[in-house]
Amino acid sequence: MDNITKSILKFIIKSLAVVLPVIAIAIMWYVATDPFKVVRHYNCYLPDPIETPVRVGINKGLITLTNFNDRLSEGYSYNAFIFGSSVSCYYDAVSWAHLADSTGKAHPYHFDSSGESLMAMADKVEYLDRTGQPIDYAMIVLDPIVMSANQKDGPSNINPPQLMSGLIEFLKYHYIYFRASTNADFFKSWIPAMLTGKPCNNGHNIVFEPQPIVYDPLINQESLPLWDSIISANPVQFYNRYPLVPSPDSITINDVILTTDKVEALHRIERVFTRHNTDYHIIIGPNRRKVVINPVDLDTIINCFSAPNRIHDFSLSKAHILESDTLLYDNTHYRSTLALWLMQEVYRKSNIR
Amino acid sequence: MQFTEISFAIFFSVVFIIYWLVLRRYVIMQNILLLASSYLFYGWWDWRFLGLIIATTVSTFVTAMGARSKYGFLLTVSNIVLNIGILAIFKYLNFFSENLQRLFNLLGWNLDWFTIDVLLPVGISFYTFQAIAYSVDVYRKRIEACHDPVAFATFIAYFPQLVAGPIERAAQLLPQIERPRTWSTEYASSGLRMVLYGILKKVCVADMLAIYADRLFLSSMSSPLIILIAGLLFTLQIYCDFSSYSEIARGTSRLLGIELMANFRFPLFSRNILEFWQRWHISLMLWFKDYVYIPLGGNRHSRSRTIINTFIIFLLSGMWHGASWNFIIWGAYWAIVYTVGKFAIGLSRRDDTIELSNLPSVAITFGVVSFGFFLFRCNSWHQMYAGFTCIWIYLLAFSLLWVITKIMCRTGISQTTMIFIGIAASVIVCVSGYFYWTKLLKAWWLLPALMVTVIEWRSRNMDYPLQYISKHSSVRLTLYWICIALIILSEPVDMTFIYFQF
Numbered sequence: 001m002d003n004i005t006k007s008i009l010k011f012i013i014k015s016l017a018v019v020l021p022v023i024a025i026a027i028m029w030y031v032a033t034d035p036f037k038v039v040r041h042y043n044c045y046l047p048d049p050i051e052t053p054v055r056v057g058i059n060k061g062l063i064t065l066t067n068f069n070d071r072l073s074e075g076y077s078y079n080a081f082i083f084g085s086s087v088s089c090y091y092d093a094v095s096w097a098h099l100a101d102s103t104g105k106a107h108p109y110h111f112d113s114s115g116e117s118l119m120a121m122a123d124k125v126e127y128l129d130r131t132g133q134p135i136d137y138a139m140i141v142l143d144p145i146v147m148s149a150n151q152k153d154g155p156s157n158i159n160p161p162q163l164m165s166g167l168i169e170f171l172k173y174h175y176i177y178f179r180a181s182t183n184a185d186f187f188k189s190w191i192p193a194m195l196t197g198k199p200c201n202n203g204h205n206i207v208f209e210p211q212p213i214v215y216d217p218l219i220n221q222e223s224l225p226l227w228d229s230i231i232s233a234n235p236v237q238f239y240n241r242y243p244l245v246p247s248p249d250s251i252t253i254n255d256v257i258l259t260t261d262k263v264e265a266l267h268r269i270e271r272v273f274t275r276h277n278t279d280y281h282i283i284i285g286p287n288r289r290k291v292v293i294n295p296v297d298l299d300t301i302i303n304c305f306s307a308p309n310r311i312h313d314f315s316l317s318k319a320h321i322l323e324s325d326t327l328l329y330d331n332t333h334y335r336s337t338l339a340l341w342l343m344q345e346v347y348r349k350s351n352i353r
Numbered sequence: 354m355q356f357t358e359i360s361f362a363i364f365f366s367v368v369f370i371i372y373w374l375v376l377r378r379y380v381i382m383q384n385i386l387l388l389a390s391s392y393l394f395y396g397w398w399d400w401r402f403l404g405l406i407i408a409t410t411v412s413t414f415v416t417a418m419g420a421r422s423k424y425g426f427l428l429t430v431s432n433i434v435l436n437i438g439i440l441a442i443f444k445y446l447n448f449f450s451e452n453l454q455r456l457f458n459l460l461g462w463n464l465d466w467f468t469i470d471v472l473l474p475v476g477i478s479f480y481t482f483q484a485i486a487y488s489v490d491v492y493r494k495r496i497e498a499c500h501d502p503v504a505f506a507t508f509i510a511y512f513p514q515l516v517a518g519p520i521e522r523a524a525q526l527l528p529q530i531e532r533p534r535t536w537s538t539e540y541a542s543s544g545l546r547m548v549l550y551g552i553l554k555k556v557c558v559a560d561m562l563a564i565y566a567d568r569l570f571l572s573s574m575s576s577p578l579i580i581l582i583a584g585l586l587f588t589l590q591i592y593c594d595f596s597s598y599s600e601i602a603r604g605t606s607r608l609l610g611i612e613l614m615a616n617f618r619f620p621l622f623s624r625n626i627l628e629f630w631q632r633w634h635i636s637l638m639l640w641f642k643d644y645v646y647i648p649l650g651g652n653r654h655s656r657s658r659t660i661i662n663t664f665i666i667f668l669l670s671g672m673w674h675g676a677s678w679n680f681i682i683w684g685a686y687w688a689i690v691y692t693v694g695k696f697a698i699g700l701s702r703r704d705d706t707i708e709l710s711n712l713p714s715v716a717i718t719f720g721v722v723s724f725g726f727f728l729f730r731c732n733s734w735h736q737m738y739a740g741f742t743c744i745w746i747y748l749l750a751f752s753l754l755w756v757i758t759k760i761m762c763r764t765g766i767s768q769t770t771m772i773f774i775g776i777a778a779s780v781i782v783c784v785s786g787y788f789y790w791t792k793l794l795k796a797w798w799l800l801p802a803l804m805v806t807v808i809e810w811r812s813r814n815m816d817y818p819l820q821y822i823s824k825h826s827s828v829r830l831t832l833y834w835i836c837i838a839l840i841i842l843s844e845p846v847d848m849t850f851i852y853f854q855f
Contacts, residue, residue, distance in 0.1 A: 004377065004536050005374065005377075007536060007538055008373045008374060008377075008536055009374075010538070011538050011541055011542070012370075015545060018830065018833050018834070018837075019837055021834070022834050022837040022838050022841065023837070023841070026838075026841050175359065179845055180845070182841055182842065183841075183842055183843060183844050183845055184797050184798070184842045184843065184844050185844040185845070187794070187797075187842070188791075188794045188795055188797070191794065192790075192791045192794070200791060202791050202794060202795060203795070203844075204564070204844065204846075
């Protein structure tokens with residue numbers, strides 16, 4: 001080895017010796033604190049909001065998959081799945097299972113995730129298929145606004161490791177969480193929360209779970225009983241604290257948003273459902289902003305599944321329903337009462353047919 | 354693939370290792386590696402526009418080979434027209450078609466069916482200018498035509514400076530590409546230091562300033578104070594953003610044993626507007642001087658002709674930034690200010706060192722520059738109008754600052770006074786911190802901003818920031834660790850470098 005090569009190698013080693021200690025400290029912090037619960041396995045990802053008021057927002061997809069595998073290993077079995085974004089989180093799985101099969105053969109599980117894109121949904125459906133899970137019943141809950149989402153790589157919506165393949169994806173996953181838990185925007189919220197014991201969303205991004213979610217691990221269901229009781233008892237107080245945008249007078253027809261990769265995702269879902277002979281329904285829910293799915297997109301979904309009676313567009317038929325504040329938790333998420341009513345409509349129409 | 358992303362760090366590490374450890378003895382292989390890396394780097398942005406950069410390369414290379422023949426003039430002009438044509442189509446066609454539509458609509462003719470939406474290739478303004486400069490230099494016999502296609506293609510597509518400059522001259526860059534590179538640990542260390550500092554300035558200061566500047570420019574601009582602060586913030590943002598890119602580009606290139614020209618020499622410490630244009634975006638202004646101003650006659654003719662030439666340069670400089678009226682008005686603003694400054698007030702360029710006693714003139718120059726950048730950033734005619742009607746607040750604020758700095762310089766600031774001010778400031782910060790510590794946490798980025806300000810001031814008479822730092826390795830190491838820690842702490846705001854859009 002000549003002197004120049006030695007000199008270059010020495011330079012590389014010295015540079016690494018300068019850079020690595022700081023990075024090592026940051027990695028040790030990330031591994032030791034694991035604020036997003038991605039490094040280690042936990043028995044409980046969403047503790048009770050009263051007992052643990054300071055809860056860092058965990059990737060719902062991670063909770064869904066990890067909890068699912070944990071329940072399977074305990075001997076639980078599932079054959080009925082709700083897919084969707086956080087909008088579908090408040091669909092009561094037990095009520096839905098009863099509607100889908102009144103004999104009690106449907107064992108439901110929420111298989112949804114925050115900001116779920118169609119591609120990520122297809123990944124989850126294929127995961128169930130690949131791991132040999134029966135998909136006898138399925139409900140997909142879509143929203144015209146959330147449907148526009150492309151696959152993102154943020155901490156709240158990146159696909160969990162169970163859906164990943166390869167070292168690069170694994171490293172990318174942990175890099176995203178490493179950056180999320182070591183940047184100043186995170187610390188702006190985290191430090192005050194640790195010192196005061198109260199959640200404090202002080203930065204540009206929301207770090208702590210903003211809602212007092214009560215979690216049922218058996219069916220992976222989230223509910224907001226505290227908010228439900230406040231809305232029932234004193235809606236004015238609730239909506240003063242969490243104001244809603246005004247509902248527009250007229251509907252807006254959304255742009256065509258089903259791109260090639262989204263259509264392909266729908267086909268992937270359809271193929272799995274066909275293989276499993278799944279009894280499924282797809283709900284396109286209403287929203288506060290009265291954004292209606294584009295007829296072209298609706299036709300695309302119908303054509304993908306070749307089953308018009310299984311596609312239920314409430315974004316148009318029930319566009320005005322969310323003018324009522326008390327059916328909403330916030331501008332995007334409607335309450336389980338409306339979700340139940342929509343499901344009942346779906347199965348009433350299905351039974352008539 | 355931005356310079357501040359982990360993907361670039363991995364990409365460059367691989368290139369660096371192969372470049373020096375495997376291919377060090379083979380210049381041609383090093384150039385092939387650089388060329389392949391440059392095309393990969395550019396294609397990562399948008400592979401569809403690789404064809405354009407290759408077209409520019411081939412056209413310029415071929416026409417330069419015949420530049421000294423009897424058809425030399427024709428070939429050179431053809432290449433210039435081709436490159437300007439490419440620039441015009443991709444950069445200005447949308448602008449002209451929109452304005453043509455508006456004009457026809459005003460006349461009552463509906464041209465709504467005529468719409469063009471052309472994507473702007475990244476870096477097009479930089480590499481086309483670089484190619485044009487080469488063509489002209491060969492034709493004028495300033496340099497010999499390059500006969501090595503790989504070296505030439507590398508010169509055009511060289512990734513450290515491809516997307517946002519500096520606009521290099523062939524006489525400076527091509528010989529470095531053609532000859533063997535020499536490894537120097539000191540040179541490489543200084544390069545790495547430039548990269549580290551550039552990244553710090555970008556992610557911890559420029560991106561944070563951008564958040565606040567963007568918010569202000571999205572607001573109604575109803576208050577003169579908002580107009581003032583918006584201009585200040587954006588000036589600091591664009592300086593930190595663009596200069597950090599140039600420092601990273603230069604540092605990256607040094608790590609490859611190639612020196613790029615300095616594109617910024619602490620322009621915000623300029624003492625007059627002529628000096629500002631000696632220090633800001635140096636490569637672009639030199640390009641306009643050599644290839645437009647001087648061929649138009651420069652200052653060799655009458656004063657009125659010189660003034661016209663000056664106007665042309667600044668208007669073209671404004672238009673170079675983009676196809677938008679705010680850039681043209683920014684160019685016009687500088688044309689007027691520069692002309693008044695040079696010919697009416699009699700300002701002259703300055704090459705002496707910047708001292709504390711120059712603070713008053715630095716303050717005034719900064720005010721002039723800030724207003725210009727306010728216009729540069731405006732989103733609408735309404736904002737520009739608001740800016741012009743509130744120009745008085747810039748005059749007032751910077752006159753006040755001039756008075757304060759003048760008094761400070763006249764009376765002198767003793768060490769005792771500085772210590773007293775420092776203690777008072779610390780007490781205020783501690784007390785506010787105790788009561789408003791959560792809010793104070795939001796302003797964490799002011800610490801790296803202060804650090805950058807101190808570094809820039811201490812480096813103001815150097816070639817680049819941190820050119821000379823302590824000879825004590827412990828001090829250097831501490832500084833590097835602080836920089837790396839701050840970079841890790843930087844907020845993930847995902848801001849592209851501003852000049853990538855040009």
